[in-house]
Amino acid sequence: MSGPQIHAGPNLAVLVTGGSGASGVAVARALHKAGHNVFTVGSHRDRIEAAAQEAGGVAPLTCDLAKFDDVRQLRNDVTAAAGRVDAVIHLVGGWRGANGIAEQSDEDWDFLHQGAVTTLRNVSRVFFEDIAASGHGRFAIVSSTAVEKPAAGVASYAAAKAAAETWTMAMADGFRKASEADGGGQAAAVVLVVKALVDDAMRRSHPERTFPGATDVEELAAAVVQLFNTPGDELNGTRLRLADQPAQGQYLDLEA
Template identity: 75%
Template sequence: MTGPGAARVLVTGGSGPSGVAVARALAAAGHRVATVGSDQARIAAAAEKAGDGVAPFTCDLADFDGVRQLREQLGGTFGPVDAVIHLVGGWRGAKGIADQSDEDWDFLERRAVTTLRNVSRVFFDDIAASPAGRFAMVSSTALDKPTAAVASYVAAKAAAEAWTMAMADGFRRASGDGGSLAAATILVVKALVDDELRRAHPERKFPGATDVADLAAAVVRLFDTPAAGLNGARLRLAD
């Protein structure tokens, strides 16, 4: 684990299977974990599923003022955040370029870009000041070779990646000559899969997909790896 003691980690998008898996793994590794979602009942159930030591919070991360209020709430009950694991996402596809809809773009931009921008702007200084400062997002191998059918999706993910790389530069600048103790990292997967999804689709093989437990293990390793090897890195988890 990097830095003295356990890190205080905020897991966004905590209501989904990846959020539950990541929160559970971080808590098991000895970190203090807060998980946030937009639906109070869902995030409370997810935090309970993740296990002891995971505290649920409710916030619409696309609302900048709401994220600032979340930081104040966390500060009062949880303490300053050392790290954010950003798992908010979504997917929309089409047949080609011409039928990429505004509705799909608005959905993807709000979830993939706006939430990340808001969270990073609000928590950047806290992460940069922490000896265990970490920011991580999950991206897609679809960016390696974009296709027309997923143009909106890959464009939104590319914007989120660019913002995260800019955060990495910000952490380098914030560290001065002392070497960065904070890191912004992109975790790249083809798709995510969990046991519930496998049970729902026994006919599918999910080739190249990353199990949410493996994603969670990769997140835990971020805190045991020096920042210099993580800041600005694009770590591929896909098979």
């Protein structure tokens, strides 16, 4: 990615949702090492506390992001501790597949819609104004290459991810309009695109697999940190495609 390095500096308050998983741990750890004040969120207290301990130096919070009122309370908790929220890295999702269109079940659709869309809508509506007001506001989700060429077996998954991408791009338009209204904010909404995510535990569990095209969670974490070192007007409304990339979190391309 081209452009000047703006180095946002320490003590930006960053919320990592979906923090109990391997990607949440990697992203929270990398943001903390970059000097940010990180809050990591999960739905299960024991798991998120363990994940926060593994990440090191981050604060664990418990919230059901599918419930709007709970997300509003989450904002109260974070702002009470940090004074503000500068960014949200939204890593909540899930995966379900089937053998074809006819076998896309209502149960799978409800699960995927709640994980990919409902939580996104709640979190973005609650934190939008905080992020828009920040000098280095960032909102990012992780999406899938399945959106680009959806297959019948993952119709529900691809549709939910496509809806999440559309919502995030609408957020980008909101940030753009907020910037025009106040004379030049730096908030940006971004979609990070992967084929799949992989971590060391998955490799150990499946030594027979090579995970072709998968993005390591550490590469995802490096890409997230880089979001804060790139001007918001370059990032806002873009798809950063991490799939099939070389190591070190380098971007393959940047799609508007």
